[in-house]
Amino acid sequence: MKPFQYTRLSTEDLSLGTTLRDSTILAGGTNLVDLMKYGVEEPDSLADIGKLPYAQIEESDKGLLLGALVTNADTAYHAAVKSTYPVLNKAILAAASSQLRNRATNGGNLLQRTRCYYFYDTTMPCNKREPGTGCAAIKGFNRIHAILGTSASCIATHPSDMCVALAALEAKVHVLRKGETIVIPFDQLHRLPGDQPEKDHNLEPGDLITHIQLPAEGFSEHFEYLKIRDRESYAFALVSVAACLKVSQGKIADIRVALGGVAHKPWKLKEVEKDFFGKEASTENFQSLAEQLIQGAQGFGTNDFKISLVKGAIVRALNNALNPS
Amino acid sequence: MNTNLVHFTLNGEPVEVAIEPWTTLLDYLRYHQKLVGTKKGCDHGQCGACTVLIDGNSVNSCLCLLVSLDGAEITTIEGVATADNLSPEQQIFIEEDAYQCGFCTPGQICSTIAMCNRGEINSEEELKDWMSGNLCRCAAYKNITKAARRIYEES
Numbered sequence: 001m002k003p004f005q006y007t008r009l010s011t012e013d014l015s016l017g018t019t020l021r022d023s024t025i026l027a028g029g030t031n032l033v034d035l036m037k038y039g040v041e042e043p044d045s046l047a048d049i050g051k052l053p054y055a056q057i058e059e060s061d062k063g064l065l066l067g068a069l070v071t072n073a074d075t076a077y078h079a080a081v082k083s084t085y086p087v088l089n090k091a092i093l094a095a096a097s098s099q100l101r102n103r104a105t106n107g108g109n110l111l112q113r114t115r116c117y118y119f120y121d122t123t124m125p126c127n128k129r130e131p132g133t134g135c136a137a138i139k140g141f142n143r144i145h146a147i148l149g150t151s152a153s154c155i156a157t158h159p160s161d162m163c164v165a166l167a168a169l170e171a172k173v174h175v176l177r178k179g180e181t182i183v184i185p186f187d188q189l190h191r192l193p194g195d196q197p198e199k200d201h202n203l204e205p206g207d208l209i210t211h212i213q214l215p216a217e218g219f220s221e222h223f224e225y226l227k228i229r230d231r232e233s234y235a236f237a238l239v240s241v242a243a244c245l246k247v248s249q250g251k252i253a254d255i256r257v258a259l260g261g262v263a264h265k266p267w268k269l270k271e272v273e274k275d276f277f278g279k280e281a282s283t284e285n286f287q288s289l290a291e292q293l294i295q296g297a298q299g300f301g302t303n304d305f306k307i308s309l310v311k312g313a314i315v316r317a318l319n320n321a322l323n324p325s
Numbered sequence: 326m327n328t329n330l331v332h333f334t335l336n337g338e339p340v341e342v343a344i345e346p347w348t349t350l351l352d353y354l355r356y357h358q359k360l361v362g363t364k365k366g367c368d369h370g371q372c373g374a375c376t377v378l379i380d381g382n383s384v385n386s387c388l389c390l391l392v393s394l395d396g397a398e399i400t401t402i403e404g405v406a407t408a409d410n411l412s413p414e415q416q417i418f419i420e421e422d423a424y425q426c427g428f429c430t431p432g433q434i435c436s437t438i439a440m441c442n443r444g445e446i447n448s449e450e451e452l453k454d455w456m457s458g459n460l461c462r463c464a465a466y467k468n469i470t471k472a473a474r475r476i477y478e479e480s
């Protein structure tokens with residue numbers, strides 16, 4: 001690991017505002033330290049946010065406020081998450097391993113970087129790691145790569161499970177920017193690669209995620225998080241689906257479908273969901289929604305299988321959501 | 326020298342150390358403290374051989390920077406037994422023949438202790454999922470699972 005300066009931030013430091021801009025934020029370190037060991041990230045200085053006051057989960061009538069420093073495990077097992085937001089509980093517990101979830105924080109989970117093999121391999125070209133060098137994945141081995149929202153510069157996916165559930169729930173992210181809190185709707189946090197794949201998200205240097213706001217509606221009756229992967233546990237998603245439904249007399253009153261493993265951000269299209277409000281909650285309609293949601297999907301060789309896989313997964317997840325086990 | 330001060334307890338003993346910030350907990354345990362019960366398998370969070378307990382929770386020590394553990398209570402496999410007595414978890418691993426070469430065993434045992442501390446296992450699937458963060462190259466999984474189940478039931 002390349003040597004670096006280390007600062008442990010205190011609440012008083014925050015008011016100075018300057019410390020974060022020139023440093024890389026360290027939370028649990030389960031992604032950042034790994035990338036530093038590979039030489040993919042080589043920060044000159046780390047700002048450890050572990051002692052900042054964002055390690056609580058607060059309940060209110062507007063929903064649940066998840067502190068950025070609460071661990072993924074403490075979030076998943078929180079009583080209100082289990083009872084009101086079971087899709088989030090299921091998505092978090094489908095991720096990584098018990099040890100990693102015990103250390104990984106909510107803020108770090110949101111900003112974890114892609115698992116593209118070429119991004120990790122510093123001997124290979126990668127526009128995300130080194131802009132302008134090219135993308136080794138497009139004509140390479142791309143089994144885990146994106147089929148939607150890709151660009152000629154990058155076909156990486158966002159690897160988080162938690163984020164797929166947060167997208168479905170339409171959570172909001174609280175960010176401390178230059179001393180002010182701004183609120184970002186979840187679908188505007190991450191971005192598509194376009195011609196700037198080095199940017200995973202829309203935050204600015206120095207921005208600090210403080211909380212994730214869950215809305216009051218948690219879809220606790222009809223939900224599913226379906227993760228399809230190469231082994232049953234301790235593996236990233238090939239594709240995943242977070243499905244939330246509200247059903248009234250057999251008709252869809254609300255429907256949310258977010259996809260993981262298929263794009264540079266959790267994939268969700270509100271316009272498509274709205275088209276199905278009032279329609280029958282049937283397999284035929286779920287199939288039609290799946291078709292519309294993945295319209296334009298394109299494989300790159302070894303990931304072509306994801307197109308039919310995700311279509312089937314959407315329908316299965318929605319049917320499971322009708323009758324959650 | 327570029328060092329930072331950090332305080333924690335290690336197997337019950339208070340420690341204060343000035344350390345280079347890029348030192349991982351795993352390297353500190355093995356190379357500075359000579360506590361070599363904690364193993365280095367992959368060094369990238371992918372095998373669980375380096376699992377130790379921080380405040381009662383299992384974590385991969387290869388991905389923790391020691392400097393970030395100020396105030397933590399760290400327990401390694403050397404700290405789970407008392408004097409000459411094995412811990413109940415260690416005893417059950419022996420009784421159930423839950424290892425072959427033993428390389429993964431310290432991490433496996435730390436994971437079972439954390440599993441009992443968390444107390445969230447409601448099915449065989451959940452138990453297997455909890456333990457899936459500890460790979461075993463000898464594939465002693467059948468008896469590891471049996472031992473883990475007994476440890477959880479008897480905790």
Ligand SMILES: Cc1cc2nc3c(=O)[nH]c(=O)nc-3n(C[C@H](O)[C@H](O)[C@H](O)COP(=O)(O)OP(=O)(O)OC[C@H]3O[C@@H](n4cnc5c(N)ncnc54)[C@H](O)[C@@H]3O)c2cc1C
Nearest residue numbers: 027028029030031032095096105107108109160161209370
């Ligand atoms: C072997 C392995 C398997 C895994 N499997 C899965 C899986 O199946 N599914 C899954 O979803 N994840 C998986 N993960 C990833 C894991 O979930 C992430 O590593 C973890 O969530 C990152 O959280 P952290 O607190 O450790 O972040 P860190 O590593 O500390 O930080 C990650 C990034 O976020 C930034 N950051 C952190 N906190 C903040 C904040 N509050 N504000 C602004 N920026 C911040 C950091 O600067 C850094 O860029 C796996 C990881 C490993 C090592």
Ligand code: SF4
Nearest residue numbers: 116126127135154155
């Ligand atoms: S897909 Fe993106 S991250 Fe992977 S090699 Fe191409 S540019 Fe790099």
Ligand code: FES
Nearest residue numbers: 366367368373387
């Ligand atoms: S050595 Fe830490 S997980 Fe493998």
Ligand code: FES
Nearest residue numbers: 425427461462463
């Ligand atoms: S007993 Fe040999 S690695 Fe598990």
